[in-house]
Amino acid sequence: MSAPIDIQPGETFTLNVGPQHPATHGVLRVKLEMDGEYIVHAETVLGYIHRMHELMGENRTYPQVLPNLSRLDYLGALGYTHGHVLAVERACGIEVPERAEYIRAITVELNRVASHLFWFGAFVMDLGGFTPLMYAIQDREYILDMLERVTGSRLTYCYYRFGGLYNDIDDEFIPAAKAFIPRMRESLKKYDALVTGNIILQKRLKDIGPLSKDICKRYGATGPVARGSGIDYDVRKNEPYSVYPEFDFDIPVYHECDSFARYKVRMDEMEQSLRIIEQGLEKLPDGPIMPKKKPKLIKPPVGDYYQAVETARGNFGIRIVSDGGKNAYRFKLRSPTYSNMHLFDEACEGMLIMDALALMGSLDLVIPEIDR
Amino acid sequence: MIKDSVKKALQELFPVPEPVVEEAPPTDAAEGEEAGAKKKAKKEEPRINGVLERDYNACGYHLDVQLDPGELLAAVLILDKADFFIESITGVDWIKEDQLEVVYDFSRFDFDLCRVVIRTRTPRPDPKVPTITKIYTGASWHERETHDFFGIKFEGHPHLVPLLLPEDADFHPLLKDFKP
Known part of the structure; x- marks a missing residue:
């Protein structure tokens, strides 16, 4: 046995969190210099x-890149494919x-609820409560089943096409979605009673990670990271796209700036997404799902195009520089978690390690989306 | 309108009233088409530095600024003062012109929508651009990523080591002459 290490006061040591640590939810590594705790x-x-999805975007034609976008974020994939088709x-x-467009909005919002549900379960699990994950996954399963029916896959959707959709929603989707909304509202009440008021959760999150x-x-x-810091910014409202201006919904904003505010933002957002789905199902017009006039070959004119959308994690931007060819000349993906994670280095300085992990959980990280 | 004030402030960086000013007469539906036509016409000759107003519906941003790397910090300071946040930084390899372009995207947490794109070009054999990390700390990762993919050196960056590529990477995969 070696002798115990004698750490002097003021002396620091290096601690690696990850790349294979459960709290990082993927292969992310944080090199921490620690002074005790x-x-x-x-x-x-x-x-x-x-x-290197960006290089793949340059090597393949526009329709060939469609499946790549859903490989960025496996929890909220539809939002990313939506951005791509809108840009093209x-x-x-x-x-x-x-x-x-209505079906796109409905499915994107369903996907957002699914993503937030998984985040909710995983986040509470990070803080030591295992049970809520089971409830959250059960609710999420309903959404995945619904989306699987229409899109054909459970996570890595490739549902949207340039100009429309791959196929129409069927007779079972609408009743299933209508039945899901009251069910989910009940669940949200349950989560509130089970988790939000929990004193351990509040002590772990309130005034932590400002x-x-x-x-x-x-x-x-x-x-949600910005909205938890009192910034009223949501691309769906600030820079309206698709049919979002038609819907009546609110953007939850909290001014406390702590981890609890970010938790509350996401919990409230699920309710707002349900409102959008409800209105979308009500207003859903009849008609075709693909335009009559559509170019056979997707060849955007020479230029530089940008499109931003609000995904479950924030502002996702896509830039297409076209030289008039079948492939993009430059295909840039601006992923929201990339910027959200970047501030962690600065924000966690001086924090206790367990508080920093709670902060990391409240950022809602999906690593494939950061690394692209 | 924030767009007009920012545009005015940015235009002051370009002292000589170049042909750019032609496009200054403000907003109309026809104005966007005109800008689009100009863009097509400009394809042949390299673009002159200056501020262009773009049709938001057609390309997704409002102001398109091209400048020399030396003026970059001044332009970014203007945006910082006007409460813009940094969205992304990326590069484009214009191999035919033997130049690398660095593209900066800025937007605002506001309902007064204004997206600004700043472009600057640097010679391909020795690409150098000043860092903006002193103004926007969050530019750090974006600049490191651009350095990974294009080999552009951001002068004054505190920690310009590979971020997404392996730590010993000496290749730049998004250059058009990159062979894996």
Whole structure:
């Protein structure tokens, strides 16, 4: 047996969280310089599952890239494919039938609820409560079943096409979605009673992990992270796209800036998504799901096009630089968690390690989406 | 409108009133088409530095700024003062012109929508651009990523080591002449 290490006061040591640590929810590594239980300095190390989707976007034709987008974020894939089809539609000037846009909005919102549910379960599990994950996954399963019926896959959807959809929703989808909404509302009440008021959760989250407005601006943090810091910013409202202006929904904003505020934002967002789904099902127009006039070959005119959408994690942007060919000249993906995670290094300095892990959980990380 | 004030502030960076000013007469539906036509016409000759107003519906941003790397910090400071947040930084390899372009995206947490794109070009054999990490801390990862993919050196960056590529990577996969 070696002699016990004698650490002097003020002396620091290095602690690696990850790349295979359950709290990082994927292959992410954070190199922490610790002074006892306190973090002195943090450095995030990325790239463990970097796949270079941007180069694939240049090597393949536009329709061939469609499946790539859903491999970015396996929890909220539809939001990302939505961004991609909108960008190409903007570049080529393709008109989308109204029914297709409504179905897109409904499925994206269902996917957002599924993503938030999984985050909710995993986040509470990070804090030591295992049971809520089981409830959350059960509810999420309903959504996955519904989406599987229409899209054909459970997680890595490739449902949207340039100009419309791959297939129409069927007779079973609408009743299933209508039945799901009251069920989910009951569940949200249950989660509130089971988790939100829990004193352990509140002690772990309230006033922990403050992220100021300024830090969000400097790092470009968006989505629930920004909205938990009192920034009223949601691409669906600020930069309306698709049929979102037709819906009546609110953007939950909390001004406490702590981890609990981010928790509350996501819990409230699920209710708002349910409202959008409800209205979408009500207003759903009849008609075709693909436009009559659609170019056979997708060849955007020369230019530089940008499209931003609000995914479950924040502002996802896609830039297409076209030289008029079948492939994109440059295909840039701006992923929301990339910016959200970046502020972790600065924000966790001086925190207790367990609080920093709670902060990390409240950022809602999906690593394949950071690494791309 | 924030767009007009930012545009005015940015235009002051370009002292000589170049042909750019032609496009200054403000907003109309026809204005966007005109900008689109100009864009097509400009395809042949390299673009002159300056501020262009773009049709948001056609390309997804409002102001398109091209400048020399030396003026970059001044332009970014203007945006910082106007409460813009950094969205992303990326590169484009214009191999035919033997240039690398760095593209900066800025947007605002606001209902007064204004997206600004800043472009700057640097010679391909020795690509160098000043870092903006001193103004926007969050530019750090974006600049490291651009350095990974294009080999562009961001002068003054505190920690310009590979981020997404392996730590010993000496290749730049998004250059058009990259062979795996």
